[in-house]
Amino acid sequence: MTTVTEISEGVENPYALSHLDALESEAVHIFREVAGEFERPVILFSGGKDSIVMLHLALKAFAPAPVPFGLLHVDTGHNFPEVIEFRDRTVARHGLRLHVASVQDYIDDGRLRERPDGTRNPLQTVPLLDAIGEGRYDAVFGGGRRDEEKARAKERVFSLRDEFGAWDPRRQRPELWQLYNGRHAPGEHVRVFPLSNWTELDVWQYIAREGIELPPIYYAHERDVFRRAGMWLTAGAWGGPKDGEPVERRLIRYRTVGDMSCTGAVDSDAATIEQVIAEIAASRLTERGATRADDKLSEAAMEDRKREGYF
Template sequence: MTTFATEPAAAHDTTTGAYALGHLEALESEAVHIFREVAGEFERPVILFSGGKDSIVMLHLALKAFAPAPLPFSLLHVDTGHNFPEVLAYRDRVVAAHGLRLHVASVQDFIDDGRLRERPDGTRNPLQTVPLLDAITTGRYDAVFGGGRRDEEKARAKERVFSLRDEFGAWDPRRQRPELC
C-alpha cells in the first residue's frame, strides 16, 4: 500500500481562537507579504514570466496577493527561442485570461542585429542576461521578481528575498539589507 504525506490543515486552538499555519500556508503568506511590500516600495516592478512551472506559481501568488484588484505589475519574458510552442501558447492564454501586460525580450532579436553571438554549444540560457538588462532599462523597471528557488542549485542558495543588483545585473552584497530567519 502506498501512502502520501499531505500538508495538515491549519490547526485551530479552540481555547484562544488562534490558528497555527502549516508550512505551505506560512510560505504562501510570506510570498503574499513580499508582493505587497514591493508594490508599496517600488514604482515599476515587473515579474519574470515564461509560462513555466515556477513562473506560473509566482504569478498565482501575485494574483492572490492583490485579488480582487488587478495585478499592479507587468510581466516580462526573456525568450531564448528554445521554448516549447505549447508553453508559449499557455503563457499567452494566461496573460489574456487575466488581462495582464506582457513584454517579450527576444534573444534571437539580439543575435539578428549583432548585439549577441550564438554560442558554439547552441545553448542560449547564458545569452539571456543582455536582453534582460536591456528590457529592465527600457521598461524602467525598478524591481524584478525572479522566482528562483534557493534549493535548486548551490549558486542560488546565497540569494536573498531581495537581491540588490548593480547596473550590470550582478548581486551587490554591500547594499544588501540583512534578512532574519
C-alpha cells in the same frame, strides 16, 4: 488554575498555519511590500511552473483588484512550444501586460552571437538587462528558490543589483524578522524572490492544493528525445542531435523548463499531480542538478551568470 498549554495539549490548534499557508502568507507579504516600496515592478514570467505559481500568488495578493505589475519574458527562441502557448493563454485570460525580449532579435541584428553549442540560456543576460533599463523597472520578481542550486541558496529575498545589473555579495542586506530593505540608487534595481524558502516539493503540493494548471510537458508523455551528457534532450532547430546521438521515443516528463538545448527530461510515468509529488518526494537530485545542462558548463556557471546580471 488551568493553563492555555494544558487546554491545547492533544488538541489541534485551529489557528495554526500549515507549512503551505505559511509559505503563501510570506510570498503575499513580499508582493505587497514591493507594491508599497517601488514605483515600477515587473514579474519575470516564462510559463514555467515556478513563474506560474508566482503569478498565482500575485493574483491572490491583490484580489479583487488586478495585479499592478506587468510581465516580462526573455524568449530564447528555443522554448518549448507548449510552454509558449500556455504563457500567451495565461496572459490573455488574466488581461495582463506582457513584454517579450527576444534573444533572436539580438542575434539577427548582431548584438549577440550564436554559441557553437547552440545553447541560448547564457545569451539572455543582455536582453534582460536592456529590458529592465528600457522599462525603468526598479524591482524584478523572479521565481528562484534556494533549494535549486548553491548559487541561489545564499541569495536574499531582496537582492540589490548595481547599475550594470550585477550582484555583489558585500552589498546584500540582512533580512531579520521579514523586514526587507528596498533602498537603491538611481539606475540600480532589486531582484525579488517570493519563492526563496519554497522547495520543489512545496511548489507541487501547492499546485495540487490550489488546482493550478500547468503546461502538459510537466506530466508524463511520449516524446522524441536523444541522450547527451546523461540527459534526455529534445531534438530541434537549435542543433541537436549530432551524429551518433540516435533519437528515441520515450515516456518522459520535465521537472523544469527553459531553453530546449539545455533542458533535460527524466524518464517518468507520473501522469497526475499525485504521482509527480510521490516521484519528487523519493528523488535525491534537485531539478536543476538533474535536468539543466547550462548549470554544468562549469563549477561556478550560475554564480558567474548571477554576477553578470542574469539571475
